[in-house]
Amino acid sequence: MKYKFVDKAKKLTPEDIKAQMNFDNVVKGASIWAGFKLGSAILKLGSKVTASVVAGTSTVVVTAAVVVATNTDLLKSNSPDETSEPATEIVVEDEKLSEEEITPKKVETTPLVAKKEKKEEGPKPKVEQQTEAEKAIPKPLPQKTVSKEDIIKEDIVIDASPLPNLETFLDFIDRELKYPVEEIAVNSDSLKKIEGYVEVFFTVNREGKANNFKVRKSLGLLFDNEAIRVLRKYQNWAPASYNGEAVESNLKFKVHFKVK
Amino acid sequence: MTQDNISEYTEIELIEKSKEDKRFFEPLYKKYYEQVFRLVFSRVQDIDLAGDITSEAFGKALSHLDDYKYKGYPLSAWLARIALNSCYDYFRSQKKQRHVSLENYVSHDIVFEVEIEDNERELWLTMLPEVLEKLKPAELELIELRFFEGKSFAEIGYILDITEGNAKTRTYRILKRLKRHFKRSTS
Structure with a gap:
């Protein structure tokens, strides 16, 4: 038995606790511990501290006398399971981590994707958007006397967007993007039929320059490189702004490859 | 002074x-x-x-x-x-054992974390010693500090000298194990 189980913890009264208080003793005792090294590794996870304790089985088990008999069997059946456990679960952890890494960026980038879908409506030029946002700040003032603090609480976040507008950017991609046919043709004819998209992730810095290109969803090295090559050429971005201040932001963009 | x-x-x-x-x-x-x-x-x-x-x-x-x-x-x-x-x-x-108060394990949120139904509480209580036996002391501390003392993972990490993320991962891993032990023993 590693632990001594009790059904109910004893009740403590504040008086009980107070009775144990003795600051003078602590002060006196402090000198004893002066040479003692703190932060000992007694409670390290994975340590075998309890191994030595197991011997002391004489303590009375209040609740689980019956269960103890089956205990060893259960331990045996579980032990192989437990050894294999860390390996599988570490994978899960990693996945979680990478997910966490991606998700916030996803949020930031959705407007770009959304805008792309609304292409027919004609996206507004960036300049107009910014002025609107600036107007939004003083707007509430005449309606009622709002204190400065109230206004600041409303964060205005504008995502990075291509300049002068999204259409130009998409046209540019269409124009520049080349299906890497020559390279592929060397290998096999059937590969020419590859269609799909490369999801590229990149950063737009405060100066409106795109950098730090990374492929999130790959379509093969040739396609990845082509997609990044084209995106890198386009260096005309309006940086994202947070309360009117330019900030670095991350964008995600899908470059579609189609056989014409 | x-x-x-x-x-x-x-x-x-x-x-x-x-x-x-x-x-x-x-x-x-x-x-x-x-x-x-x-x-x-x-x-x-x-x-x-x-x-x-x-x-x-x-x-x-x-x-x-x-x-x-x-x-x-x-x-x-x-x-x-x-x-x-x-x-x-x-x-x-002193070759003494740590006391574990079982009532905590049926009265705190841990019941929900391990997904114990109301009608399973009695069973859970009798199973507990067997299930908890399988936990290392530090693992037991993770659970108790988190659910009974209500400490943040950051603080638990500091107390047990591990990182916050590690404390969190381990806690939920332990809960999963508890759940599995319980389900296996009941089925």
């Missing part, structure tokens, strides 16, 4: 002052004594013994105040860390 003057200092100032003059530690001692005492008591279930260990912990803390640096964790976390280590020091040296 009068008592009134002492109480005007902030906690960090008091710690700094205590490094010079141990008397300055008294307000902090009074403030945290009960908290530390309860932490120790829940593990030893003996008032006198808990008193001894708590005093020992404060003694160690007082003699090592120089080691304490404010890193975003309250003094209570540092004290808890020392107290817990003192507890396990005692368990090991």
Whole structure:
């Protein structure tokens, strides 16, 4: 038995606790511990501290006398399971981590994707958007006397967007993007039929320059490189702004490859 | 220095002052004594013994105040860390076992985390010793600090000397194991 189980913890009264208080003793005792090294590794996870304790089985088990008999069997059946456990679960952890890494960026980038879908409506030029946002700040003032603090609480976040507008950017991609046919043709004819998209992730810095290109969803090295090559050429971005201040932001963009 | 003057200092100032003059530690001692005492008591279930260990912990803390640096964790976390280590020091040296109070495991949120249905509570209670036996002391501490003491993962990490993320991952891993043990034994 590693632990001594009790059904109910004893009740403590504040008086009980107070009775144990003795600051003078602590002060006196402090000198004893002066040479003692703190932060000992007694409670390290994975340590075998309890191994030595197991011997002391004489303590009375209040609740689980019956269960103890089956205990060893259960331990045996579980032990192989437990050894294999860390390996599988570490994978899960990693996945979680990478997910966490991606998700916030996803949020930031959705407007770009959304805008792309609304292409027919004609996206507004960036300049107009910014002025609107600036107007939004003083707007509430005449309606009622709002204190400065109230206004600041409303964060205005504008995502990075291509300049002068999204259409130009998409046209540019269409124009520049080349299906890497020559390279592929060397290998096999059937590969020419590859269609799909490369999801590229990149950063737009405060100066409106795109950098730090990374492929999130790959379509093969040739396609990845082509997609990044084209995106890198386009260096005309309006940086994202947070309360009117330019900030670095991350964008995600899908470059579609189609056989014409 | 009068008592009134002492109480005007902030906690960090008091710690700094205590490094010079141990008397300055008294307000902090009074403030945290009960908290530390309860932490120790829940593990030893003996008032006198808990008193001894708590005093020992404060003694160690007082003699090592120089080691304490404010890193975003309250003094209570540092004290808890020392107290817990003192507890396990005692368990090991005296070949004693840590007490586990089972009622906590049916009355706290952990019941929901392990997904125990209302009609399974009795069964869960009888199964508990067997299930908890499989946990290492530090794992048990993770669960108890999190669910019974209600500490943040950051603080637990600090107390157990692991990272916050690690504390979190391990806690949920343990819960998963508890759940699995329970389901397997009942099915």
